[in-house]
Amino acid sequence: MMRETRYIKAINEALSEEMARDENVFVVGEDVGGAGGAFSATRDLLARFGPRRVRDTPISEAAIVGIATGAALRGLRPVAEIMFADFLTLAMDQIVNQLAKARYMFGGMYTMPVVIRAPCGAGLHAGPQHSQSLEAWFAHVPGLKVVMPATPHDVKGLLKSAIRDDNPVLFLENKALYAMKGEIPDGEYLVPIGKAEVKRPGKDVTVVATSRMVHESLEAARILAASGIDVEVLDLRTITPLDREAILQSVARTGRLVVAHEAVKAFGVGAEIVAMVCEERPALLRAPPARVGAPFVPVPFAQEKLYLPAAADVVRAVQGVVSA
Amino acid sequence: MTDPVNVPGRWEREFPLQTVIEEDGSADPARVTLTDAKALDLFRWMILSREMDERMVQLQRQGRIAFYIGAIGEEATVLGTVAGMEERDWLFPSYREHAGALYRGMPFVTFVCDLLGNAGDRMLGHQMPCHEAWAPGRFVSISAPIATQVPQAVGAAWAARIRGDDMVSLTWFGEGATSANDFHTGANFAGVHKVPVIMVCRNNGWAISVPRELQTASETIAQKAVAYGIHGERVDGNDLLAVHAATQRARVRAASGLGPTLLECVTYRVEGHSTSDDPRAYRGAEEVDAWRDRDPILRLGRYLTWRKLLPPDEVEALRAEARERIRRAVEDAETFAPKPSIQTLFQGVYAEPLWQQREQLDELRAAVAEDPRTSHPR
Ligand SMILES: Cc1ncc(C[n+]2csc(CCOP(=O)(O)OP(=O)(O)O)c2C)c(N)n1
Numbered sequence: 001m002m003r004e005t006r007y008i009k010a011i012n013e014a015l016s017e018e019m020a021r022d023e024n025v026f027v028v029g030e031d032v033g034g035a036g037g038a039f040s041a042t043r044d045l046l047a048r049f050g051p052r053r054v055r056d057t058p059i060s061e062a063a064i065v066g067i068a069t070g071a072a073l074r075g076l077r078p079v080a081e082i083m084f085a086d087f088l089t090l091a092m093d094q095i096v097n098q099l100a101k102a103r104y105m106f107g108g109m110y111t112m113p114v115v116i117r118a119p120c121g122a123g124l125h126a127g128p129q130h131s132q133s134l135e136a137w138f139a140h141v142p143g144l145k146v147v148m149p150a151t152p153h154d155v156k157g158l159l160k161s162a163i164r165d166d167n168p169v170l171f172l173e174n175k176a177l178y179a180m181k182g183e184i185p186d187g188e189y190l191v192p193i194g195k196a197e198v199k200r201p202g203k204d205v206t207v208v209a210t211s212r213m214v215h216e217s218l219e220a221a222r223i224l225a226a227s228g229i230d231v232e233v234l235d236l237r238t239i240t241p242l243d244r245e246a247i248l249q250s251v252a253r254t255g256r257l258v259v260a261h262e263a264v265k266a267f268g269v270g271a272e273i274v275a276m277v278c279e280e281r282p283a284l285l286r287a288p289p290a291r292v293g294a295p296f297v298p299v300p301f302a303q304e305k306l307y308l309p310a311a312a313d314v315v316r317a318v319q320g321v322v323s324a
Numbered sequence: 325m326t327d328p329v330n331v332p333g334r335w336e337r338e339f340p341l342q343t344v345i346e347e348d349g350s351a352d353p354a355r356v357t358l359t360d361a362k363a364l365d366l367f368r369w370m371i372l373s374r375e376m377d378e379r380m381v382q383l384q385r386q387g388r389i390a391f392y393i394g395a396i397g398e399e400a401t402v403l404g405t406v407a408g409m410e411e412r413d414w415l416f417p418s419y420r421e422h423a424g425a426l427y428r429g430m431p432f433v434t435f436v437c438d439l440l441g442n443a444g445d446r447m448l449g450h451q452m453p454c455h456e457a458w459a460p461g462r463f464v465s466i467s468a469p470i471a472t473q474v475p476q477a478v479g480a481a482w483a484a485r486i487r488g489d490d491m492v493s494l495t496w497f498g499e500g501a502t503s504a505n506d507f508h509t510g511a512n513f514a515g516v517h518k519v520p521v522i523m524v525c526r527n528n529g530w531a532i533s534v535p536r537e538l539q540t541a542s543e544t545i546a547q548k549a550v551a552y553g554i555h556g557e558r559v560d561g562n563d564l565l566a567v568h569a570a571t572q573r574a575r576v577r578a579a580s581g582l583g584p585t586l587l588e589c590v591t592y593r594v595e596g597h598s599t600s601d602d603p604r605a606y607r608g609a610e611e612v613d614a615w616r617d618r619d620p621i622l623r624l625g626r627y628l629t630w631r632k633l634l635p636p637d638e639v640e641a642l643r644a645e646a647r648e649r650i651r652r653a654v655e656d657a658e659t660f661a662p663k664p665s666i667q668t669l670f671q672g673v674y675a676e677p678l679w680q681q682r683e684q685l686d687e688l689r690a691a692v693a694e695d696p697r698t699s700h701p702r
Contacts, residue, residue, distance in 0.1 A: 030534065053521055298450070
C-alpha cells in the first residue's frame, strides 16, 4: 500500500524508525529537541526517545561533528543535524580532516557510521548565507559519501540507508522541497546509496539532475514533449559514489547529455559527469553535452528567482543540445 | 554529592549584577553618566525601536516583508551600548541591533528598503532582511553565521593599533554565540594583544529554543573573561543607565591601552526568536510575563518621571511620533521599484566582474527580454 507524505515528514519517519530499530542511533544538533528542529525534521523524537538520544547542543557546528565522530568511535551511530548546509563551513575541519579520514588514518580499525543531515538550496528568500548548494566541495573529499534526495520516497529510503551505512554520509536535504508531497510505501523500505533512478524515460536526450532540479527537469521534459523532444530524466540521488553505469546506460540510449544542478555551474558536479562521459565513452555522444547551473554569484535575496536555475534553463539547454 | 569547589552563587557574587535605576525610578547621581537631555533622547530611541519592531512583525505577517528579527525587551542593551561609544568607533552587530544602525545615521527609509529588498536597498538586494550595513556610520554588515563578527571586531580594533588611531570597536552577540568557536578565538586574541575591543553579550536567556543553561555551564557569561585574562562585567541589561555607564568604563579602559572588556548585559528575549518560530513550543508564559514587568522602557520611564522630565501624556505622544516616523519610512520605501536591477546580481562579487559573469549577465538579460511577462519563465 502507498500513502502520501511530505518530504520533511518522511525524514522524521526515517529517523524515528531507525532509532526504534537500533539503540545506537542518536540525534544531535541545535534546536533538535523541544523545538523539534528548525524545519521540524526531529519533531516528537525527544518525547519518544528521551534526552539521552535526542540532544540539543550549544551553538558550535564543529563541536556537533566532533562529538559525532567521537561517539562513532565508540560504536554509536550519530545523526548530526546542521541547521543550514551553509553552516557546514563552521565544521569543515571536523568533516574534512577528521571524520572523512578517520577510518583511513586509523588503519581501518574503526568504522565511522556518522550521518550529517543539512538542508541546502535556495528558494525560500533566505539570502547568501542560508541558501547555498555546496555538494561539490564534499564530493571532492575522499572518505565521504554525499547524498541528495529529491522526493519524499527517496529521502526516507536513503536516510535509512545512510544511518545503516558504515561510512560518513553527508545527507543534503533540499529545504525548498520540505513541504512537497509524494507517495511512499506503508511498510519498511530502503533506497540504496549510489543508485541513480530514471524518473522519466525518454529517447532523445538524457538530463542528469540532482535534488530540486529533478523536478525542474521533469517540468522541462513536459514542456519539450509538446515540441516532440523526448527527454529522459535521470535523478542522480547520490553524488558520491557516482552511479556511473546508470549515466552511461542512459546516454547510450539517448546519445545526448545535459546535467542540471542548482549549485553554481563552475567546478560543479555537472563538470564531473560531463568529463566522465567524455573520457569513458565519447562515442556515445552525438552532440556536445551541456550544463545547467547557477551563475557565478552568491545567492541573492531579492532577485532569487532570476538567479535560480529552473525548467526554462533546462529547456534551453536541451534545445541547444538537440539542435547541435 | 554537593560540589565542594563549584559552589552555586560563587560567580554571581564575583560578577554582581550592576544596576543604576532603582525600583522606584531613583538613581544615585554619582553613578549616572547621561545628561537629562541625552537620557530623554535615548528614551525616544527606545520607543522608536519598540514601535518599529512591532510594526515590522505586522508587515511580515501581511507578507510585505519576508522575515524580521527584532530586539523587543533588549532596547536598553542595544541603545545603552551604542550611546556609550564615540562616533569614530566601529560597531559589529549580530542581528538585533537595528536601532544601532539608525542611531548611527542610517536613514530609516533605507533600513526599510533593506527589509523589502527593493531598488532602494543599499545592500543591492543581496542580503536577507535585517542584515543591514551602514558604512558611513561604521556599522558593519551583519553575517548570518553566529559569532563570526567577534574576531572581525577584534581585527578592526587591532587595525587601529597598526594605524595609530584611537578608535575602539564594539561587537554584540547573544549568549548562545559564546558557545561558538569564533567567540573564544576572538576573546583570546583580544586578551593576548590587549586589543581595544568591547565584547557585548546580550544575554537574553534563549538561543532560539535552547535556554542559557544548555548553552553554558558557567553561572555567568562575564566570568568567561577570567579565563582569557581580560576584564569582565555584568550589568542589568534592562537598565539603560547601567548599560551606558558600563560601556563608557569599558571604552575608557580600551582607549587607555588596558585591553578588552567582556560586558554581559542580562536581559530577556520577550518575543520569539524571529518571525520564523513560535516560542510557545518550548517555554512557558509565566517566565515571559515576569520579564514583561521588567521592561527596559518602563524602567527608564520611571527614572525620567523621578527626574520630572516626563509629563504623564508624554509617553503616548512619543509613541505616536514614532509610529508616524515609521509610517512615513514605510510609505517612502514602498515608492521604490519592488526589485533591484538585474545587474545587482553580479555587482560586488569581485572588484571587477569576471568574464563568465559578464556573459551570464548578458544571457540573463536575453532570457528576461524573451519573456518580459514573468521576467523569466520561472
Ligand atoms: C553558525 C550558526 N549556527 C546556527 C545558526 C542558527 N541560529 C541563528 S540565531 C541562533 C541562536 C542564537 O542565539 P544567541 O546567540 O543567544 O542570540 P539571540 O538570538 O538570543 O539574540 C541560531 C542557533 C546560525 N545563524 N549560525
